[in-house]
Amino acid sequence: MKFQRIILIGFSCCLISVGFSQDFKQFERLKKRADSALNAKNYSLSSNYYEQAIHLPENEKPEIVGGLYYDMACVYSLGKEKEKALFYLEKSFASFKAKRNTTPVSASHITSDSDLEFIRNEKRFQALLQNAYPHAPLDLLNAKEISYDELLKIIDYLNDDPESKLVGQIKNKVIYWKKENGSYIYNDSPLQLPKLKNERLAFENCTFQLNFVWNNSNKEQTSPYFRMDLDKCSVLGNFNLDEVNFVYPPYFEETTFAKDFYIWLNLEPEHDNRIFRVAGCSFHFAYVNLNTNAPINITLIENVGLDSTDFRITCFNVTGSRINSNKFEKKNFTLALSETGFLGFSGNKFKNIKLLTTSIQSAFDFQNTEISGKLLMYKSSFSDGAANNVEWKDLANSHLGILTEFENDINSGGANDGSILSDKIASYTYTSGENLQDIAVDRNFNELVGLYSMFLNLYKSKSNLESYNSCFIAIKDLQSKRLKYLYESNKTFKTFFRWKLSQLLKFYVNHGTDPAQAIVISLYIIFGFGVFFFFFPSDWDTTSKKKLIQNFKDFIQKNEKGYVIPFFVLSGGFVISLINALTLSLNAFITLGFGNIPTHGIARYFCVIEGFIGWFLLSIFTVALINQVL
Structure with missing residues (x-):
């Protein structure tokens, strides 16, 4: 069964006590074996265990409302046993109708359930749908391709469907704007905003042959959307949510964004434990701005950058941020988080990381993250508390630096088709001590030493002698470059002696560390x-x-x-x-x-x-x- 059939799973056994509390150990054992065989794609064995379970004596099994019959229909369909699949599917609907006066699943679910693909074109299957869902737009729900206008009709139906109150699910569809002579035509203007009443609008395994642009700059959205999910989808045009209001931020899972990805969201009203999650996705340019008065968590896991354009996130009320196993070897990754409780990097690959006005309050975790370029900071800091976990060996090759000039904000939501007009690779300048200008200007040099000293104080507070020594050597190397510059600018015995003494200390005791x-x-x-x-x-x-x-x-x-x-x-x-x-x-x-x-x-x-x-x-x-x- 699919994980998304979460409502069905809740009723899969439909265990109702018959007047007194009772354990049905044999039934549960057979049910677990059937599920295990199903997961192993051994459909014959799975159906056999299901049959044994439902044919137990009445006092050894719970009352079965009908969800279990639906599961059996799916197993027989996957095993290509048409008659039994149709029999148990009809039995499931009849049982639910008699005992609950409803259906085991929503119309949107059954029309997109891939487990039933083998019997979908059978007349008995279609007749069952017509009888069970007389008001559903079955032609649209069954269609593999729909226009965006048809998508709005499906959403309108899901809004009024009691079975879709929690999740309005749209699966396995190609969604386009217009189609002429077999070719898809992309929109060059924002799409009509839908009216969403469901707690969650979920797209799964859908392909969007359009520019997915929702623009609420004119405040036409009457109430905030609760949440939207994209799972295993492909967005072949631009993806742009501009000033759209949500209660909870969208989730993006295993989705490819072929062009610009831009979201500027207003999260309201205030809710705790909100998470902005992006996992397993592929991006070109990406810009995220989350406006919220309540704290939010940010999670980025196993995402991939498809080119050298930027990935930027701005949010000024963050509880914690977890950046794990992302591969952005060509990208500049920018975080502007104001205050965040926790910031963790683990198992990533980046070109450059830029932290803008980010104050890490409780813990900074930086482990096994490769940076081919620089770790650059601007008005950013972290405490020297024991919860921090940053090894200098993970930073030494990244060349710490201070941003002096940079661009981060996007001038606007972009063009009408959702594309971004601003530079997708932000211009910036920095000082890292690698060239003369970095050490010649007093302010740049002092800020750079201050950045290194922040790490030095952390290692001192944690008694991490190895990292402390390595960081201390890096600071002294910077000072030695500075002394050389001062001597070349003003050749006196005093400046010469200070420079050579620094070199001697490096050679003899590695600046006192060896x-x-x-x-x-x-x-x-x-x-x-x-x-x-x-x-x-x-x-x-x-x-x-x-x-x-x-x-x-x-x-x-x-x-x-x-x-x-x-x-x-x-x-x-x-x-x-x-x-x-x-x-x-x-x-x-x-x-x-x-x-x-x-x-x-x-x-x-x-x-x-x-x-x-x-x-x-x-x-x-x-x-x-x-x-x-x-």
Whole structure:
């Protein structure tokens, strides 16, 4: 059965207690098995379980009003058993008529129920419809293609149909404006607004060969529509709802919008727990503006961008926004939400994300989202509370930036055919620290550092050391670029020293975030100076290197039995000399002090230089170590 037959499912068993409370375990067990077999498309097995269920003794099954018979008709129709399908369908209608004086489903439902497609053209089926729904426009409900004017007639019928009070459903139709010589002609003006009395107008598996334009700028809408759904539809023209009033925002599920998608909705009166949901849809340009005084939730799941035009959402009263698994690799994705309690991104792919005047009050969740371009913000912020979940590794490649100039609003609802006249790729400028202009202007540089600092404070409050260090390094890299610019603008010793000191800190301790890197570099320095000192005489050597080589030569000349023992003697002397040189280098680097410097020549001066380098670098190392420990 289809999920949309939700009313029918409510009556599918029609369990009415017969004077006392009773459990029908065997009936329920068979019913579940029948449903499982149906879901597995094993129609023969499913019908067998249904037959067993309805033929149980009367005291082992509930009273069956007729909904179960309708389900059995659908199963037999899917199994291509025509006679049994018609038999149980007629029995379902007869039972409902006798016990409820109504029908098991609405006329719009049965005329579009794909489960009954096998028996739809049977005379008994058509006669049943004529008897059960004498006032329904069956020719239109049965039609595969209808004009928009005919759609309005169907809506008028659904408004007065008691069975369609909750949901006015229109399924499996091609809806067009005009048709000439087999070709569809698209409208170049807004469509007539329907009068909707149903709680929900639902289009399922429909194709719109027109520009779906509802324009309420003249305030001709007499009362707000409750809700409208598009599920598994294709809109081949523009889709435009301009200043249309709704109680609840429309739902869009698995629908393709081939051209411009524009909705500017007024949500009234105030209702809580409203959700604007778009899931599994495909878009070209999309612009959404939701005007509401009551909080609303926004959910975008598994949508796809078909080109590089923008996807923009504006709403100034948002409880939470969930942006999950969308693929907009070519699109600029823009959110302008004023204040929102929660903003979550998960599993998305974007070109650029722009947050405009968005203040995130409770939690900012940014996980597994790829941004090939930039994450740009304008007057946007989030708290440093523990509920936030943002890892710097998910942001590092996106190059954070501050928007300086941008366009977001659409000048109007567009042309009469619903197309958007404004730029579909908004122009904007930003500063991200990648070029000279970003760091040359004090205001741009300070705002950019302020943006990074917002993330830095978050990581500090959560004791997330890895993300804190990475963000801190990014800030210091920006400052290093700024120092280079200041030196090139004003070449003095002071600006040169500040710039080079910043580079040194980056090289030695990665701006104070990596004490281990300092130890490795220090060992290289100690070893380098030690090798240098090795070639100079030392007071610590018991035998000079020249004397060791001469003794080796003399020993070889006198010893005809070989040179292995003399070689080891020579090597041992050199190793001791190298250890002395390295010890001297280590002593000088860590500045323990040794009175008279135990080397000669130019090496004595290099020993002093190494001592100064060691004192300076070890001071930096100490600060970096304390910074990481605390």
